[in-house]
Amino acid sequence: MVAGVNGEQGMKPIEYYNKVFNLLEEHHRWFQQSIPLIASENISSPAVREAVASDFGNRYAEGFPKERVYAGCRYIDEVELLCMEMARELFKAEYADVRPVSGVNANIAVYTAFTQPNDVMMSLSIASGGHISFGKKQFSGTAGSVKNLEIEYFPFDYESMNIDVEATKAKIGERLKANQPLPRLVMFGGSVLPFPHPVKELTEFFHEHGATVCYDAAHVAGLIGGGQFQDPLQEGVDVMTISTHKTLFGPQGGAILSKANHQEALKKAVFPATVSNHHLHHVAGKAVAFAEMLEFGKDYARQVVENAQTIAKELYDRGFKVLGKKSGFTRSHVLIVDVSEIAYGSVIERLLEDSNIILNRNLLPYDIKFGRHYDTTGGIRIGVQECTRLGMKRDEMRQIAEFIERLVLKNEDKERIREEVVEFRKRFQKIHYAFETATEAYEYLKIRS
Ligand code: DSN
DSSP, X not given: OBOXXXXXXXXXXXXXXXXXXXXXXXXXXXXXXXXXXXXXXXXXXXXXXXHHTSGGGGOOOOSSTTSOSXXXXXXXXXXXXXXXXXXXXXXXXXXXXXXXXXXXXXXXXXXXXXXXTTOEXXXXXXXXXXXXXXXOGGGTOHHHHHHOOEEEEOOEETTTTEEOHHHHHHHHHHHHHTTOOOEEEEEEEOSOOSSOOOHHHHXXXXXXXXXXXXXEOTTTHHHHHTTOSOOTTTTTOSEEXXXXXXXXXXXXXXXXXXXXXXXXXXXXXXIIIIOSSOOHHHHHHHHHHHHHHHHHHHHHHHXXXXXXXXXXXXXXXXXXXXXOGGGTSOSSSEEEEEOTTTOOHHHHHHHHHHTTEEOEEEOOTTTGGGTOOTTSOSEEEEEOHHHHHTTOOHHHHHHHHHHHIIIIISOOOHHHHHHHHHHHHTTOOBOOSSSOOOSBTTOOOOOOO
16 A cells, blocks of 8 residues: 555555546546637647557657667657658758757757857846746756856847847847857747747847857747748748647657758757657657648648637737737737736636636736736736637637636626536537547547456
8 A cells, every 4th residue: 555645545556546547537528628728738639649659659769760779760760750851841941850858858959059058148038938948047947057058138128029129239239348258049939929039130140249049939830830920940040949739739849940050969969968768659749740730730820820819809809908919919829918907817827727718827028027926927828729729710719708808807607607618618629630530639548448
């Protein structure tokens, strides 16, 4: 017998075992009945899930295809080469490395390839949309903690919700004048990216000042692949990192795309520097997801952006303070709502969760100035990519905005709204933008007999 973590005394191993499966099935049921609005998540197709459940997940294949340090990789190599080929096609990239096991892992490989400890990196602060992997050492951010990089933030314009080009150039000018080191690496992109970043306007400038320029497209990779967002590699960046499961079709993982001249540096920075074995079942899943994206990506990405713009306007018209109004609220899958006059973002997050509407709190660019932090944010973040994959369009975006209005602004009974959400969701159980759509999107796929 083993002591229970939640005070259950003496659960037997078989009881723990059964409990895990019960919880998994309950999770699936809950998501079948919920509206998923977390901007960094998506639903993967049964095809991707099948690939992920394959024996690849039990194998080792360190290194590059055809250069492995293990036997048994005959088919693994073929799948990985196909995966790389599709990634190059999807992102019009000369080099694709599909081995990073996450977006953070991909960013660490980029830091490894292009920086030395104590170098300066320029990126967005977390409150302005940067990712924790861009963060300073004093906040336990990845770049500071792992590579000891000094972080210089991009100046950010709250109104346009974007990097301020002239202020950025001025900041670099000031560093030059003060004889301070200039950024060796620049990271565009991040975790809140409603509008294209000024890549064209700034990349040449940074190159002239000796920096390598990267774009963290973790959030918008599916929109780039679908031709609906800025295309950073064509706009001049040297390298782009992605997550494979946010606006892309999963499974969870990362990848790096670049120009050919960076291939050797990146290849070594991934293996052996920062990845040993690279989750081969997820490489198989990425390959299937890339095939789906090549076939269906354009229609999907167009609908995602239309849905995001629709829900943003609907929320605004109903009285919510949606940021970025001047620029049309969003040109991606994500929007940010300032709820600071109503309640903390965390309170709204829980209120909505009780009615099966799943989203997350988010810092506003000006939250730190007002003394707010990650648990007392002034904002919430909404992403529509998963709902889009479930087939939702304009009318459903209106309906979701109405649910949120009734809960947050009209204080209607949350149990009643939850029942309406469950009813609403019944019509959206299939996955769209996939080759095979017979299995339901959140169906619990049982392999055990
Ligand atoms: N930062 C997470 C998000 O955007 O939800 C992903 O790493």
